[in-house]
Amino acid sequence: MFETELIVAFVQAAGTMALTALAFGIIIRTAFSPVQKSMIIGVLFSFAAIFAMLTPVEFAPGIIIDGRGIMVGLGAAFGGIPAAIIVSMSTGAARLYIGGNGAIAGTVGILLAAALGLIWMKMSACNKRPKFQHLLFGGAFISLQFFAVYLLPIELANKLVMSVYPILLPAYITSAVVLGTLIERERKLIESARKLEAAANTDALTGLMNRRGLEISIASTQQNSGKVDSVVVFDLDHFKSVNDKYGHEGGDQALVSFATILKLNARETDVAVRIGGEEFALFLRDTTAKQAATITKRILQSVRTTPIHSNGRSFPVTVSAGVSQFWAKDTAYWQAIREADQALYQAKNNGRDQMVQATDLVAA
Known part of the structure; x- marks a missing residue:
């Protein structure tokens, strides 16, 4: 029963990811500076992560499982450092506000997800052109944030890892591939539009503005x-x-x-x-x-x-x-x-x- 609820929760999160990708495309089309865009992306992924926490699966009293970790990690990866700070701080504050026995471990996991997302960004340059294998690796890499559960009693942590991680790992990988692919599609559309606009405004012979x-x-x-x-x-x-x-x-x-x-x-x-x-x-x-x-x-x-x-x-x-x-x-x-x-x-x-x-x- 628990496993079924968890799978349903991650499937529901996929819809949120699709909307997040569309909003991401709108943001990167704006004329804001790179830092401003990063901050707005941080706010966007914060809403997505907090929304995921509104419909969690309760593993034990005060121990909730949801899709916030992948949202935080991908927000940091695709948004950069300002986005990572905003999404980790706001989502972490929300988790502390919810409270429960898993509040501290959950908050540490959020901070860890942001750090892992940034590291993945540097390792694979996913903020520019994420390839399929990089997305696969990114989902698996960000899923390591789940091991913050070892801040809980060891028996409970082991039980969580054995019960949840086999479902969470493919869910994180799938999420990274889906969201990364959608974002890459948006970037390609924007790049094509910019190239067409530049061609229309540029003299083909001299390269000067026409x-x-x-x-x-x-x-x-x-x-x-x-x-x-x-x-x-x-x-x-x-x-x-x-x-x-x-x-x-x-x-x-x-x-x-x-x-x-x-x-x-x-x-x-x-x-x-x-x-x-x-x-x-x-x-x-x-x-x-x-x-x-x-x-x-x-x-x-x-x-x-x-x-x-x-x-x-x-x-x-x-x-x-x-x-x-x-x-x-x-x-x-x-x-x-x-x-x-x-x-x-x-x-x-x-x-x-x-x-x-x-x-x-x-x-x-």
Whole structure:
């Protein structure tokens, strides 16, 4: 009778695990920081573990058996250290509150489950890509927390191990495989969605952000406390002639070469974009037009001294540039691009291979 009740309890826990996996997928899709996600995962698995304790199987007065151990262990494994702390502390507190003869042993088992989950995470890197054999091992490894029952009288502990562990071990292994597989499925779906999103927002030839990606980036950019930003718009000079003389492969190589130079000169906070065709833009955070001009001159010089190699031939290219600055708090990105674009065309009219600032147009 006891064995049947125990099996039913673990089967019921499987439903909780499925819901937990779905909630886990929602959490890792959010824009929270890794630490925040870990803490939320800790809360999630805490609820799952405490819920498991609401329908326990009583082995003896004050001695309850349920699925909390695997919930705590997997919460620590898939959530990391912050999750391990939260799930072990909250579940341990709940077990002490329930009380009974097994309260101390049960609480120690909870702490041990969290520790074993963390160790398993380090051993198998299950927080990244848990393989089937790692999941099998993880379930068996976390089940060792059950041996905290030896804090009870030895005869009672031996009886518990002989009666419960043969059922608990396969239940833990099955739980680890099921929950780990569900979580891995969620991760793969998220990774696929992110790859598709990145592909849609990235220029395939140069690897820079494209115009669509720029629009999304601008829409999601928060105000920058009134600091000055700058934008530089670039255009490869005589690009049609390059295509005509060296073919589209030569033209593509020129675009890739310039994109590489942009990346090398962009800081981590800057955004390099291929707007379309031979036109590029570089958004410079917390940068005045004067500072942007210095960066732009360096880029133009680098382009002049970097020959393009295609089909066994080498040829030079140059670029023209227009610079505009704006107050970030106004988020006037598109207006700044238009002003920089006007300055760019003035640079081309002035003879190309040079830079013009939008303020020079106003002054003129």
